[in-house]
Amino acid sequence: SYELTQPPSVSVSPGQTANITCSGDKLGDKYVSWYQQRPGQSPVLVIYQDMKRPSGIPERFSGANSGNTATLTISGTQAVDEADYYCQAWDSRTGVFGTGTKVTVL
Amino acid sequence: EVQLVEAGGGLVQPGKSLRLSCAASGFTFSIYWMSWVRQAPGKGLEWVANIKQDGSEKYYVDSVKGRFTVSRDNAKNTLYLQMNSLRVEDTAIYYCAGLNSGDWHFDFWGQGTLVTVSS
Numbered sequence: 522s523y524e525l526t527q528p529p530s531v532s533v534s535p536g537q538t539a540n541i542t543c544s545g546d547k548l549g550d551k552y553v554s555w556y557q558q559r560p561g562q563s564p565v566l567v568i569y570q571d572m573k574r575p576s577g578i579p580e581r582f583s584g585a586n587s588g589n590t591a592t593l594t595i596s597g598t599q600a601v602d603e604a605d606y607y608c609q610a611w612d613s614r615t616g617v618f619g620t621g622t623k624v625t626v627l
Numbered sequence: 628e629v630q631l632v633e634a635g636g637g638l639v640q641p642g643k644s645l646r647l648s649c650a651a652s653g654f655t656f657s658i659y660w661m662s663w664v665r666q667a668p669g670k671g672l673e674w675v676a677n678i679k680q681d682g683s684e685k686y687y688v689d690s691v692k693g694r695f696t697v698s699r700d701n702a703k704n705t706l707y708l709q710m711n712s713l714r715v716e717d718t719a720i721y722y723c724a725g726l727n728s729g730d731w732h733f734d735f736w737g738q739g740t741l742v743t744v745s746s
Contacts, residue, residue, distance in 0.1 A: 522689065616688075621671040
């Protein structure tokens with residue numbers, strides 16, 4: 522079965538840039554979405570189709586996808602961005618989530 | 628305002644059954660693929676099942692095939708998940724989500740309902 526691997530944790534200082542990677546076989550051939558989940562809340566879409574931002578998502582969130590790796594970048598990270606982040610892709614009609622990354626804003 | 632409200636969770640013994648429902652409002656339910664996603668306590672997200680707009684196509688994660696059945700009633704704007712032969716490892720918060728089939732991403736999510744499988 523298809524797998525997506527993320528680093529368990531990323532630490533970043535306020536105002537700095539956080540990069541969260543998501544690795545999978547030929548992931549660049551698929552569309553990747555990213556979801557933010559704050560403690561006790563439901564996930565929220567922050568990036569879809571590799572790099573598109575839904576309305577209401579701040580411009581500091583951006584995405585890229587090439588080769589075997591997709592990346593979510595948070596520029597000028599704020600305390601409110603502290604959360605778990607999951608990448609997600611489709612293998613045929615079967616959904617796959619990444620292992621998840623906890624972003625800590627120190 | 629888009630709303631997805633799950634119901635039906637609770638404590639159930641291993642081997643028993645449970646049916647979850649998800650009531651949708653604020654969007655045209657019948658034009659959306661719908662999904663179930665679960666999250667075990669302290670763990671990550673796991674996709675469980677998809678159902679096409681008219682119910683003609685359904686897809687499941689391997690671990691629930693043959694035990695879970697996803698269905699929908701477009702007249703009632705409601706999504707269902709029938710869970711049979713429940714196992715301890717099915718313990719999780721179950722979310723329903725609206726799937727944008729144009730770009731294949733989850734547009735919106737419910738608040739989730741907790742299913743606990745324990746003797």
